[in-house]
Amino acid sequence: MKTFAQLLDQAKHFHSDWSKAELLGPRAANRAELESLADDRVLSSMSWRIFCAGLKRSLVDAKWPAFEKAFFGFDPEKVTLMSDEHLEKLMQNRDLIRHFGKIKATRVNAMMVLDSSQKHGSFGKFLADWPVEHTVGLWAFLKKEGAQLGGNSGAYALRIVGRDSPVLTDDVVTALKAQGVIDKRPTSQRDLKLVQQAFNQWRAESGADLCQISRVLARSIG
Numbered sequence: 001m002k003t004f005a006q007l008l009d010q011a012k013h014f015h016s017d018w019s020k021a022e023l024l025g026p027r028a029a030n031r032a033e034l035e036s037l038a039d040d041r042v043l044s045s046m047s048w049r050i051f052c053a054g055l056k057r058s059l060v061d062a063k064w065p066a067f068e069k070a071f072f073g074f075d076p077e078k079v080t081l082m083s084d085e086h087l088e089k090l091m092q093n094r095d096l097i098r099h100f101g102k103i104k105a106t107r108v109n110a111m112m113v114l115d116s117s118q119k120h121g122s123f124g125k126f127l128a129d130w131p132v133e134h135t136v137g138l139w140a141f142l143k144k145e146g147a148q149l150g151g152n153s154g155a156y157a158l159r160i161v162g163r164d165s166p167v168l169t170d171d172v173v174t175a176l177k178a179q180g181v182i183d184k185r186p187t188s189q190r191d192l193k194l195v196q197q198a199f200n201q202w203r204a205e206s207g208a209d210l211c212q213i214s215r216v217l218a219r220s221i222g
Contacts, residue, residue, distance in 0.1 A: 001179045004202040004213065011219035023219055024212040029162025037124030037161060043113050044074040046157045047106050050148045051097050059097075066095035071106060076117065079110035105147035112145045127163045133200050135165050135210060136192040159211060166199055166214035175217040 002010070011023050047067070052060045070090055072078040087107065091098045113123045120126040130138050135158075142154035149157060158165040166172065168186065176182050181198045182191050202213045 001181065001198065001201075004206040004208065004216070007175075007179075007202070007216055007220045008206075011216050014222050015219055018219075023216055024208060025215045026211075028164030028209045028211050031128045033162055034124045034128040035122065037122065037127070039076050039113050039117050039123050040074045042123045042161055043076050043079065043106075043110055044068065045160045046109055046113075046146075046149070047071070047074065047102075049153060049157045049160055050102050050105055050109075051099070053148075053153060055097070063095060063097055066093070070096060074106075074110075076110040076114040079107055080114055082107055102148055105149075108147035109149070112142075115145075124161075127158070127161070132164050132203075132210065134196065135199075136196045138163075138165070139192075140189075164210045166195075166210045166217075168195070169214075169218060171218035171221055172214055175221050178221065 008020065008023065012018070012020075015023060044067075048060060048064060051067070068074065070093060071082075087100075087103055090096055090103055091100055096103075116126040117123045120129060127138075130141075138158070139154045142149040142157070146154070152167055152169070155165045155167045159167060168176075173182070173185050176186075176195060176198065177184075179198065181194055184191070186192050186195050199210050199213055202208070203210060206213070208216075
């Protein structure tokens with residue numbers, strides 16, 4: 001497995017006109033920034049990501065004000081109280097993206113956000129408290145306790161709110177295979193643990209965030 005410095009040099013080879021800062025991209029939010037996140041904004045961002053899956057972001061963006069209204073500003077407590085009948089009525093709202101599975105997921109995720117917030121003081125504090133060195137465990141938590149947050153959706157949702165996380169895009173997976181970390185797309189806990197260990201090593205070497213390492217990996221293959 002190459003060192004992070006070698007991966008950065010490889011990425012620079014393919015993107016010779018990019019600076020190191022451009023290759024790395026922005027850093028993740030710090031602890032204070034995560035702790036300041038409002039629960040409703042976390043739920044809104046999480047839901048936005050879920051509705052973006054398979055659609056153009058511009059379409060979702062255009063409809064998002066209607067979503068904010070329909071889901072009471074994504075106040076988790078209010079969303080958890082929405083009945084099945086209320087959710088079904090939203091399917092008649094032409095201003096929304098009428099995907100019932102994703103609409104129902106919003107209530108499930110509101111319950112997750114509210115429960116974690118009550119235990120930790122806020123969902124942002126929950127995210128800040130979760131060890132970066134075990135981020136794949138956070139992915140598993142989102143998948144188990146939430147809805148529509150499997151695959152890369154959970155990782156993308158974390159990225160949107162600023163919580164440090166790699167995203168296992170096709171390019172990142174290809175790069176991890178090239179480094180001998182895995183031999184196929186990681187889905188098992190064993191393979192995800194190997195991915196986490198590799199990211200932890202590169203993070204220790206470089207001081208870079210997981211999201212930055214992820215970007216460099218993607219750019220190291222061309």
